[in-house]
Amino acid sequence: xxxxxxxxxxxxxxSSPGRxxxxxxxxxxxxxxAGSAFGIVWMVSQAMIPLALGASLGAVxxxxxxxxxxxxxxVLGLGLLQAAAGILRHRxxxxxxxxxxxxxxxxxxxxxxxxxxALARRVAAGEVANIGASDVExxxxxxxxxxxxxxxxxxxxxxxxVLLVVSPPLGAIVVLGVPVAVLAIAPVLKxxxxxxxxxxxxxxxxxxxxxxxxxxxxxxxxxxxxxxFGARYERASQAVAAASMRSANFxxxxxxxxxxxPGAIVVAVTWVGAHLAVEGRxxxxxxxxxxxxAVFLVLPMQTFVEAASRWTAAVVAARRILGVLAxxxxxxxxxxxxARRQVARASAGRSWAGRAPATKRSxxxxxxxxxxxPVFAERPVRLPDPSRDSLVDxxxxxxxxxxxxxxxxxxxxxxxxxxxERFARWxxxxxxxxxxxxxxxxxxxxDWYRRHVVMLERSPFHLKGVLREALDLSDEPVRPxxxxxxxxxxxxxxxxxSLPRGLDTELPEHWRSLSGGQxxxxxxxxxxxxxxxxxxxxxxxxxxxxxxxxxxxVGVAGVRSGRTTVVTTTSPLVTERADRVVLLxxxxxxxxxxxxxxxxPMYDALVLRGLTxxxxxx
Numbered sequence: 017x018x019x020x021x022x023x024x025x026x027x028x029x030x031s032s033p034g035r036x037x038x039x040x041x042x043x044x045x046x047x048x049x050a051g052s053a054f055g056i057v058w059m060v061s062q063a064m065i066p067l068a069l070g071a072s073l074g075a076v077x078x079x080x081x082x083x084x085x086x087x088x089x090x091v092l093g094l095g096l097l098q099a100a101a102g103i104l105r106h107r108x109x110x111x112x113x114x115x116x117x118x119x120x121x122x123x124x125x126x127x128x129x130x131x132x133x134a135l136a137r138r139v140a141a142g143e144v145a146n147i148g149a150s151d152v153e154x155x156x157x158x159x160x161x162x163x164x165x166x167x168x169x170x171x172x173x174x175x176x177x178v179l180l181v182v183s184p185p186l187g188a189i190v191v192l193g194v195p196v197a198v199l200a201i202a203p204v205l206k207x208x209x210x211x212x213x214x215x216x217x218x219x220x221x222x223x224x225x226x227x228x229x230x231x232x233x234x235x236x237x238x239x240x241x242x243x244x245f246g247a248r249y250e251r252a253s254q255a256v257a258a259a260s261m262r263s264a265n266f267x268x269x270x271x272x273x274x275x276x277x278p279g280a281i282v283v284a285v286t287w288v289g290a291h292l293a294v295e296g297r298x299x300x301x302x303x304x305x306x307x308x309x310a311v312f313l314v315l316p317m318q319t320f321v322e323a324a325s326r327w328t329a330a331v332v333a334a335r336r337i338l339g340v341l342a343x344x345x346x347x348x349x350x351x352x353x354x355a356r357r358q359v360a361r362a363s364a365g366r367s368w369a370g371r372a373p374a375t376k377r378s379x380x381x382x383x384x385x386x387x388x389x390p391v392f393a394e395r396p397v398r399l400p401d402p403s404r405d406s407l408v409d410x411x412x413x414x415x416x417x418x419x420x421x422x423x424x425x426x427x428x429x430x431x432x433x434x435x436x437e438r439f440a441r442w443x444x445x446x447x448x449x450x451x452x453x454x455x456x457x458x459x460x461x462x463d464w465y466r467r468h469v470v471m472l473e474r475s476p477f478h479l480k481g482v483l484r485e486a487l488d489l490s491d492e493p494v495r496p497x498x499x500x501x502x503x504x505x506x507x508x509x510x511x512x513x514s515l516p517r518g519l520d521t522e523l524p525e526h527w528r529s530l531s532g533g534q535x536x537x538x539x540x541x542x543x544x545x546x547x548x549x550x551x552x553x554x555x556x557x558x559x560x561x562x563x564x565x566x567x568x569x570v571g572v573a574g575v576r577s578g579r580t581t582v583v584t585t586t587s588p589l590v591t592e593r594a595d596r597v598v599l600l601x602x603x604x605x606x607x608x609x610x611x612x613x614x615x616x617p618m619y620d621a622l623v624l625r626g627l628t629x630x631x632x633x634x
Contacts, residue, residue, distance in 0.1 A: 197281065
């Protein structure tokens with residue numbers, strides 16, 4: 017059985033792209049060594065067949081029937097050995113490719129999980145797509161060729177030694193000609209690498225534009241912007257085509273070198289061998305053997321050039337992969353960045369509502385002052401009690417009481433999202449920024465934290481699949497009554513009934529067959545079914561009408577009764593159902609019930625849209 021990657025891919029060597037590829041090779045030494053052994057047997061047996069044929073031809077000339085039979089059996093044995101070794105070599109080569117590609121995918125996925133929501137802000141979507149689609153394969157290709165490269169090196173040495181022993185002039189042509197031919201392609205490799213890097217950059221740009229266009233297609237249609245983005249993608253794709261053509265020029269040079277350089281050696285060996293045969297210094301049988309051996313050298317020569325090409329492509333790909341693996345989740349960086357943005361906003365006098373915020377720099381300096389403080393503390397001796405302990409954000413001063421429905425009304429949508437991401441440990445994976453029951457959340461076990469704290473982001477991405485499976489993200493099937501209650505609370509029963517096969521309907525990627533409001537309601541059902549102790553909702557009713565929004569607000573209060581729920585919103589239909597409303601302007605401006613904040617000008621502008629006296633809705 018072929019070895020499979022370990023669950024833990026290991027700690028890679030990220031000092032350089034070349035060393036990263038070599039680290040991948042070291043992690044699967046056994047597979048590469050086995051493949052190389054079979055590759056050597058496979059290619060050496062091929063190299064010996066011309067020599068055996070030459071010997072059998074000599075026996076034919078001498079009319080030695082016994083020798084003819086012997087050499088015929090030798091040729092047959094070499095052919096069978098070559099076939100068996102070729103099969104085993106190919107299996108190990110494919111295994112090397114798959115193991116390496118899977119290991120690199122694991123590394124990238126592990127880094128993506130560690131970065132969380134920060135990944136999308138720091139790496140373009142097209143870059144991640146290209147890494148997953150092509151870069152991991154290019155690194156795997158570099159290891160796929162190792163078995164054939166080892167066989168090429170050894171078989172070349174065998175042929176060179178035999179020719180040197182039998183005919184020094186012919187051996188000298190091979191011994192000197194092959195290294196010179198290989199070195200002749202060296203000047204091409206560096207420009208080839210540069211052009212592949214340039215092509216890779218253009219592909220990333222085009223993929224990013226395509227991803228953004230598909231994601232925002234509904235909005236673009238509403239604004240009439242399809243043609244503009246279509247033209248942008250056309251220009252980007254033309255840039256990719258031009259870069260690919262320039263890269264293909266050097267690829268063509270390498271491909272041509274695989275034919276021209278070995279061909280020159282074959283011509284030289286044949287020319288010299290023919291003169292030696294005419295002079296009587298070489299028998300016709302040996303001349304045939306020398307010619308066939310020279311022709312065989314085309315294979316190892318092509319392998320050497322291919323290995324150089326794949327190594328160059330792997331280095332380019334590894335450089336991109338290392339760009340993602342080098343991203344470190346700064347445990348305090350996002351907190352400090354948020355604080356600095358708040359300071360900048362305060363100094364610029366800008367706010368979502370058009371009013372100058374009342375943020376005080378003194379309230380933000382602790383986050384800035386402690387930016388260089390130690391990040392990881394010892395694991396706490398106890399875990400928070402979700403039913404008794406409060407969540408506290410040190411940056412804004414927001415405190416969430418256990419078991420309550422807390423509505424956050426931020427001065428800008430970005431402030432509300434940043435707050436929930438810190439609570440969810442998406443943008444603040446370290447110990448700073450948020451505490452739970454007095455314990456820094458960064459010191460809590462992450463797997464435990466993920467089970468107890470769940471966040472629904474503003475625009476979640478949905479994977480293709482059956483709706484029932486997409487809704488039930490737990491290990492055990494959800495009870496029908498629990499599922500119906502969640503669907504009813506999220507006002508999603510009518511969505512399921514409208515689908516062709518109900519809950520068994522297969523939805524496309526990103527659930528494109530559903531409207532924005534339908535996707536939002538189904539997403540709410542997903543997080544309801546998680547039944548987390550703390551649920552964070554980032555503006556979960558922004559895409560629904562007022563009637564549905566009011567019903568969802570009632571549903572959230574009912575389904576989440578007795579458990580902690582935090583929702584960012586500027587809707588009075590939601591805030592009036594909350595146990596506590598926090599008005600956020602950089603830091604906490606005011607907190608209280610919906611009715612208690614109606615006299616605040618900022619609350620009036622954000623929630624009531626200037627309609628003071630709206631009061632309690634029904």
